[in-house]
Amino acid sequence: xxxxxxxxxxxxxxxxxxxxxxxxxxxxxxxxxxxxxxxxxxxxxxxxxxxxxxxxxxxxxxxxxxxxxxxxxxxxxxxxxxxxxxxxxxxxxxxxxxxxxxxxxxxxxxxxxxxxxxxxxxxxxxxxxxxxxxxxxxxxxxxxxxxxxxxxxxxxxxxxxxxxxxxxxxxxxxxxxxxxxxxxxxxxxxxxxxxxxxxxxxxxxxxxxxxxxxxxxxxxxxxxxxxxxxxxxxxxxxxxxxxxxxxxxxxxxxxxxx
Amino acid sequence: xxxxxxxxxxxxxxxxxxxxxxxxxxxxxxxxxxxxxxxxxxxxxxxxxxxxxxxxxxxxxxxxxxxxxxxxxxxxxxxxxxxxxxxxxxxxxxxxxxxxxxxxxxxxxxxxxxxxxxxxxxxxxxxxxxxxxxxxxxxxxxxxxxxxxxxxxxxxxxxxxxxxxxxxxxxxxxxxxxxxxxxxxxxxxxxxxxxxxxxxxxxxxxxxxxxxxxxxxxxxxxx
Numbered sequence: 226x227x228x229x230x231x232x233x234x235x236x237x238x239x240x241x242x243x244x245x246x247x248x249x250x251x252x253x254x255x256x257x258x259x260x261x262x263x264x265x266x267x268x269x270x271x272x273x274x275x276x277x278x279x280x281x282x283x284x285x286x287x288x289x290x291x292x293x294x295x296x297x298x299x300x301x302x303x304x305x306x307x308x309x310x311x312x313x314x315x316x317x318x319x320x321x322x323x324x325x326x327x328x329x330x331x332x333x334x335x336x337x338x339x340x341x342x343x344x345x346x347x348x349x350x351x352x353x354x355x356x357x358x359x360x361x362x363x364x365x366x367x368x369x370x371x372x373x374x375x376x377x378x379x380x381x382x383x384x385x386x387x388x389x390x391x392x393x394x395x396x397x398x399x400x401x402x403x404x405x406x407x408x409x410x411x412x413x414x415x416x417x418x419x420x421x422x423x424x425x426x427x428x429x430x431x432x433x434x435x436x437x438x439x440x441x442x443x444x445x446x447x448x449x450x451x452x453x454x455x456x457x458x459x460x461x462x463x464x465x466x467x468x469x470x471x472x473x474x475x476x477x478x479x480x481x482x483x
Numbered sequence: 484x485x486x487x488x489x490x491x492x493x494x495x496x497x498x499x500x501x502x503x504x505x506x507x508x509x510x511x512x513x514x515x516x517x518x519x520x521x522x523x524x525x526x527x528x529x530x531x532x533x534x535x536x537x538x539x540x541x542x543x544x545x546x547x548x549x550x551x552x553x554x555x556x557x558x559x560x561x562x563x564x565x566x567x568x569x570x571x572x573x574x575x576x577x578x579x580x581x582x583x584x585x586x587x588x589x590x591x592x593x594x595x596x597x598x599x600x601x602x603x604x605x606x607x608x609x610x611x612x613x614x615x616x617x618x619x620x621x622x623x624x625x626x627x628x629x630x631x632x633x634x635x636x637x638x639x640x641x642x643x644x645x646x647x648x649x650x651x652x653x654x655x656x657x658x659x660x661x662x663x664x665x666x667x668x669x670x671x672x673x674x675x676x677x678x679x680x681x682x683x684x685x686x687x688x689x690x691x692x693x694x695x696x697x698x699x700x701x702x703x704x705x706x
Contacts, residue, residue: 291611316613323608331628344623393614
């Protein structure tokens with residue numbers, strides 16, 4: 226059984242749009258994922274790529290229960306996201322890091338890291354601190370344990386956010402365009418951390434536009450287009466076979482400068 | 484009679500000063516009690532305002548909007564002079580406390596609501612992503628940040644309500660303002676007496692203003 230099973234999921238949003246003919250605002254339904262199915266097993270790094278608005282982020286948010294799904298089901302380790310009582314365990318299974326860094330501004334770095342484990346995993350302060358120090362070492366920010374969020378650069382905040390997600394010992398990390406808001410230098414420092422984690426065998430599902438990352442670290446690449454899986458292939462296969470044969474992939478890669 | 488006619492000041496006796504200080508005690512008592520109740524009720528109303536249930540979150544408005552959009556003195560008259568015609572009689576003190584408490588709660592609820600919704604949505608999501616449930620996100624993440632936004636505004640409201648409490652002198656309560664009136668009429672020294680009354684109000688509220696400024700500085704970081 227795969228760790229994450231996405232089965233025939235449909236997800237749509239209500240959006241307001243302006244109707245030119247009647248000159249009125251109307252509510253329309255925007256379907257982002259349509260009868261969408263995919264499996265993720267707990268191995269290595271899977272990269273989701275594709276044009277904007279194809280539902281990559283929405284897929285991650287649905288897996289983590291941040292969005293409710295209209296139809297179908299998602300099972301994480303056998304737990305359905307439709308079961309509200311299972312949401313906590315699903316979220317403990319899948320840690321998530323967002324595009325906009327969302328450290329808790331009222332807490333310093335160490336408190337940001339230890340809050341979850343203390344309140345949810347029943348760790349003592351000492352245990353949690355030990356673990357946090359270990360992870361801060363890993364992301365190279367042990368010197369910043371007392372810092373507040375405004376004393377950190379965007380890249381540093383993102384590394385802290387990764388460490389915070391790892392504090393809960395998730396089976397997988399969901400990464401939602403975590404380098405999109407960073408400049409190239411900060412991006413590379415975050416990607417280095419992710420490469421290290423991948424080498425340690427941490428399972429990651431990443432939405433990204435960083436093809437360098439995809440090339441170096443990914444095991445599997447899923448190319449999404451119009452709310453569906455267009456290509457699901459091994460990395461090498463994707464960059465050789467599919468690039469040549471699939472026109473949509475070729476034009477997308479060309480467009481983002483690969 | 485001039486302000487500088489110091490001989491006339493002899494009419495101002497120590498017993499008058501005692502009257503003023505006693506009255507200041509009553510003002511403080513009315514203010515503290517009504518602020519305490521107002522804060523508790525306001526907190527409740529403000530939190531209900533933040534509910535996602537579209538019916539539930541409008542209910543507090545039924546209480547808040549009439550209280551926020553009519554003069555306190557009219558509310559006070561309505562309770563003290565109006566309710567007896569419906570058979571509901573209460574002492575002036577009770578009427579004052581009831582009116583001031585409810586009035587404070589309406590304004591406090593707005594502050595609570597605005598402070599909570601001012602915490603960015605990403606904070607909720609990263610709280611959920613860690614595995615917290617709604618209550619835990621509220622307690623560990625949202626409330627801590629909302630309180631930082633709330634405190635300076637709350638103190639400003641408290642200062643204003645302490646001064647507004649002078650209106651209770653209209654329902655026969657001998658608060659600081661009323662005592663000032665009595666002493667001024669007796670001594671015919673309105674400038675001196677009202678200056679003293681103003682100074683006592685200042686002494687009551689200025690420390691609060693200082694606390695607010697200190698907290699604003701300490702907590703005034705960007706979220």
